[in-house]
Amino acid sequence: MKPQRIVVVGAGHVGLYAALRLSRKLSARQAEVIVIDPQPHMTYQPFLPEAAAGNISPRHSVVPLRRELKRCRIVSGEVTRIEHARKTVTVQPIEGPVKEIAYDHVIVAPGSVSRTLPIPGLRENGIGFKTIGEAIYLRNHILDRLDIAAVTPDPEVRRASLTFVFVGGGYAGIEALAEMEDVVRDALKYYPELRRDEVRFVLVEATNRILPEVGPDMGAYAARQLDRRGIDLRLDTRLESCAGGLIKLSDGDTFRAETLVWTAGVKPSPMLDNTDLPRGPRGHLTCLPTLQIVDGDTVLDGAWSAGDCAQVPDLANPGAWCSPSAQHAVRQASRLADNIRAVVIGATPKDYKHKYAGSVASLGLYKGVAKIYGIKLKGFPAWLMHRTYHMSRIPSFNRKVRVLADWTLAFVLKREVISLGQLHAPREEFTHVTPPLGDGRAAEPVGAGTR
Known part of the structure; x- marks a missing residue:
């Protein structure tokens, strides 16, 4: 009997864990598992704030697919179309021509992307916080702003460089804000030219609360803790424009800032637009509790989904959807x-x-909030629970050991506050010192025309 082919679209939390379990539960005679993703790794997103803060190495917050999914076939490329009527996915590999892959079962789990709004200047000035690249860039960018502020003679540039705006008061926004405020506070020890009262962190949240996942009491506690650290909380406030670095808020305030981090929610991957699969009003794939994709009352044979891009009924909370x-x-x-x-x-x-067991959130080093099975924790116990939980969830023993080693070294050694901004333009210096050809044309890059 020919083995059934299972194609996994996306290697996030759902894709990696499902592929790993399938490869263990089914023999090669029963099924072939193919995982398709543009990146060769799975990003453990709860560790992005820690990676941005330098508490762990960025490499240790990602899991290599080929090492973890040894019994699966990995295809490095982007799925550009799913035609379930024909049971095929169209893939654009990172190298080579487009190809189609037929399947018996497909797991559609491309995850989510940042939910942005048509705000003037957001596309040009905003920084997302969904990928490891964005986390590294944010860290380097913020430390670069300290260097600029320390040497500029212009007071306006200095103020803008030391103003950091975060939009969104959910997990990603609060944890990123808290960790980066810790980083800046530690870095200021090495900048005698800068004063702590010159640094301004601003949180912009459209609702009247932060961290709704941990409940109103713990959310209010988190807000008080951030306020005590001098963070400017703007609740019931929206970002109206950031064109040219000029921040305009709905409460009427206007100021300049060179850092704008956007963490105001997520939406299903736009890849779903190129499928013939049924979707709900918010763009999610509609699923049964069995995680089978359903079109009205019709179950689609061999189509499955879960995670951020799926709308799954929450049987533990009738009438609601899984968060x-x-x-x-x-x-x-x-x-x-x-x-x-x-x-x-x-x-x-x-x-x-x-x-739902509850939620934990870090508010920076040794600080946190948690609500687990109705039990409320705050401060160090909540922070310790946050780390313990995510240590238990990150895939592979290798990553657990490396993250634990990073945390141990960070506990006994001072925090690294080095900016490696050259990572974002690594060829700039080499290009600058390399002369063009005699006729004024630049030499063709090595490997040009092969992609």
């Missing part, structure tokens, strides 16, 4: 893999049901 969190994504991935195995061997898939 787009890593907690649900990891558990959905396991159930999804088991359900595909069940179909392959002729069994019946089971419903996904998980009572």
Whole structure:
């Protein structure tokens, strides 16, 4: 009997965990698992704030696909189309021509992207916080602003360089803001030219609360802690423009800032626009509790989804949908893999049901908030629980050891406050010192025309 082909679109939390479980639960005679993703790694997004702060090495917040998924076939490329009517995916590899891959089952898990708005200047000046590249760039950018502020004779440039604006009061925004405020406070020890009261961190949140996931009490506690650190909290406020670095808020305030971090929510990957799969009003794939994609009352044979891009009924909270969190994504991935195995061997898939355990959030080094099974924690115990939980969830023993080693070294050694801004334009210096050809033309780059 020919093995069934299972194609996994996306190697995030859902894609990696589902592929790993399928490769362990099904033999090579039963199924072939193909994982398609443009990146050769899975990013453990809860560790992005720690990577940006320098608490862990950026390499240790990502999991190499080829090492972790040894029994799967990895295709480095971008899925440009899914035609479930023909059961094919169209892939643009990072090198070479477009190709089609047929499947028996497809797991559609491309995840989400930043949910942006048509705000003047946002495209030109905003910094996202969804990828490891954005986290590294933010760290280098902020430390570069300190160098600029320390040497500029222009007071306006100095103020703009020392003003850091974060938009969005959810997990990503609060954790990134808190960690980067810690970084700047530690870095100021080495900048005698700068005073702490010159640094301004501003949080812009359109609702009247932050961290809604941990409940109103813990959210209010987090707001008080950030306020005590001198962070300017602007609740019930929207960003109206950031054109030319001039920040305009809905409360009427206007000021200049050279750093704008956008963490105001996510939306399903735009890749879903190029599929014939049914979607809900917000663009998510509509799923049954079994994680099978459904079109009205019709279950699509061999189509599965979970995570940020899927709308899955929350059976533990009737009438609601599962939240787009890593907690649900990891558990959905396991159930999804088991359900595909069940179909392959002729069994019946089971419903996904998980009572949300609660939430933990870091507020910087040794500070945090948590609400776990109704129990509220704050300060150091919450921070310790945050680290312990995410240490248990990051895939592979290799990554657990490396992250633990990073944390141990950070505990006994001073924080690194070095900017490696040259990473973002590594060929600039070499290009500057290399003369053009005699006729004024630049030499053709090595490898040109091969991609």
